[in-house]
Amino acid sequence: MEKEKLVIQGGVRLKGQVDISGFKNAAVAIIPATVAAGGPCVIDNLPGISDITILTQILEDMGAKVERNGQDPDNGSHSVNIDTTGMTECYADHDMAKNLRASYYLLGAALGRFKRAKVAYPGGCDIGVRPIDQHIKGFEALGAKVAIEHGIISVEAERLIGTEIYLDVVSVGATINIMLAAIRAEGRTVIENAAKEPHIVDVANFLNGMGADVRGAGTDVIKINGVPEVGGCHHTVIPDQIEAGTYMIAAAATGGDVVINKVIPKHLESVIAKLREMGVQITEEDESLCVRVDASKGLKNVSIKTLVYPGFPTDLQQPMSSLLTVAKGIGIVTETIFEGRFKHVEQLKKMGANIKVEGRMAVIEGVDRLMGATVTATDLRAAASLVIAGLMAEGETEVENIFYIDRGYDLFDEKMTRLGAKVHRVKA
Numbered sequence: 001m002e003k004e005k006l007v008i009q010g011g012v013r014l015k016g017q018v019d020i021s022g023f024k025n026a027a028v029a030i031i032p033a034t035v036a037a038g039g040p041c042v043i044d045n046l047p048g049i050s051d052i053t054i055l056t057q058i059l060e061d062m063g064a065k066v067e068r069n070g071q072d073p074d075n076g077s078h079s080v081n082i083d084t085t086g087m088t089e090c091y092a093d094h095d096m097a098k099n100l101r102a103s104y105y106l107l108g109a110a111l112g113r114f115k116r117a118k119v120a121y122p123g124g125c126d127i128g129v130r131p132i133d134q135h136i137k138g139f140e141a142l143g144a145k146v147a148i149e150h151g152i153i154s155v156e157a158e159r160l161i162g163t164e165i166y167l168d169v170v171s172v173g174a175t176i177n178i179m180l181a182a183i184r185a186e187g188r189t190v191i192e193n194a195a196k197e198p199h200i201v202d203v204a205n206f207l208n209g210m211g212a213d214v215r216g217a218g219t220d221v222i223k224i225n226g227v228p229e230v231g232g233c234h235h236t237v238i239p240d241q242i243e244a245g246t247y248m249i250a251a252a253a254t255g256g257d258v259v260i261n262k263v264i265p266k267h268l269e270s271v272i273a274k275l276r277e278m279g280v281q282i283t284e285e286d287e288s289l290c291v292r293v294d295a296s297k298g299l300k301n302v303s304i305k306t307l308v309y310p311g312f313p314t315d316l317q318q319p320m321s322s323l324l325t326v327a328k329g330i331g332i333v334t335e336t337i338f339e340g341r342f343k344h345v346e347q348l349k350k351m352g353a354n355i356k357v358e359g360r361m362a363v364i365e366g367v368d369r370l371m372g373a374t375v376t377a378t379d380l381r382a383a384a385s386l387v388i389a390g391l392m393a394e395g396e397t398e399v400e401n402i403f404y405i406d407r408g409y410d411l412f413d414e415k416m417t418r419l420g421a422k423v424h425r426v427k428a
């Protein structure tokens, strides 16, 4: 892959409209879920991002038929037909699985259908240790044997039997993986202390569309009544609230005036509340949000604490930290989900930010301005946060490792340019 960087001229107010794409974190679970279907599925509103390209390639390599259809020119999303009927087993080696987190959903989906699967350890953003003990606990509780050898996770069961599973930590990934395996288990599975994120509900709706019986998604108790067979279905992925939040923060950061279309405002309540607390004006419509800042007034610093949904999302902590670097006063950012999610801070400091990190806390004292610099992205949302910093900074900023942006933001440069940002991509 050719290395690229993004060059940004700071100081431009973002203005105009942006259409949000389908949610990465829902889509990357729904594609592996087609393995459980074993019938033709049509999935609309898939974001055009590298995680999706990689996942569909993995399915094709395992014998699925994948057909990509037309792209929406405004938000970049597309539709895909996936037929996994011809698949007879599920094996994803290190080279296939290492590129993204969501490769681990193949384990749950294939365990349900074939009663066995082998998938190498997943990749994903380097933001902490990211253990998978709760996934394994869930599979074992359903009756599977789990072995890890040479970095490959093998799951195998003669029968999967529904049971009660209490998650020791609220995990999005474990909740989804257990749902995927349990839809075809015998009897009822109850997941307690389940994650409640919007994409848990989207995945449950997809599974129910296939003929599964999943109830309670969106609450912390999910009940799954196993069914002997499921089939294909047609589904539209929900809007990406993290992409939407990123554009909201970028609009606020540049004193902008931006309408964010194709969103579910309810999914962004914590972000809307925090931005309003800072002095950002936000108007909510049914499927859009207007974000406006009176540039003459300046923004007030606030404190944020990342929490499971409906709390402030960890995936927006890094973009939000960038905004806080120029807000008046002191803000404290507490990261409760991932212990390693402050790698963007050293880069922001290069741009003049005043931040002190102590353990899981970052104390940010607002400065008058950031200054352009060459900075390096270390993960997906760090990349977004550095672009936001570049939009605010005086002069030119270069953000290296921009392939991270392409993991999760559809048509990023194009959407930013449409809003008036001066960004362009060059070879690194």
Ligand SMILES: CC(=O)N[C@H]1[C@@H](OP(=O)(O)OP(=O)(O)OC[C@H]2O[C@@H](n3ccc(=O)[nH]c3=O)[C@H](O)[C@@H]2O)O[C@H](CO)[C@@H](O)[C@@H]1O
Pocket (backbone or CB within 6 Å): 025, 026, 028, 101, 102, 128, 129, 130, 131, 132, 133, 134, 135, 136, 169, 170, 171, 172, 173, 174, 195, 314, 315, 336, 337, 338
């Ligand atoms: C592809 C995808 O959807 N990624 C999202 C998903 O990641 P992911 O599913 O990996 O995150 P989890 O919700 O599982 O992780 C939450 C916390 O639980 C811990 N944990 C998790 C599983 C486990 O078996 N044991 C354990 O201890 C993790 O280390 C972390 O501290 O949810 C995160 C939290 O909203 C988001 O930041 C990611 O963008």
Ligand SMILES: C=C(OP(=O)(O)O)C(=O)O
Pocket (backbone or CB within 6 Å): 024, 025, 100, 101, 102, 123, 124, 125, 126, 127, 315, 380, 381, 408
């Ligand atoms: C951490 C993220 O993704 P992943 O879990 O795919 O690494 C993210 O989307 O911010």
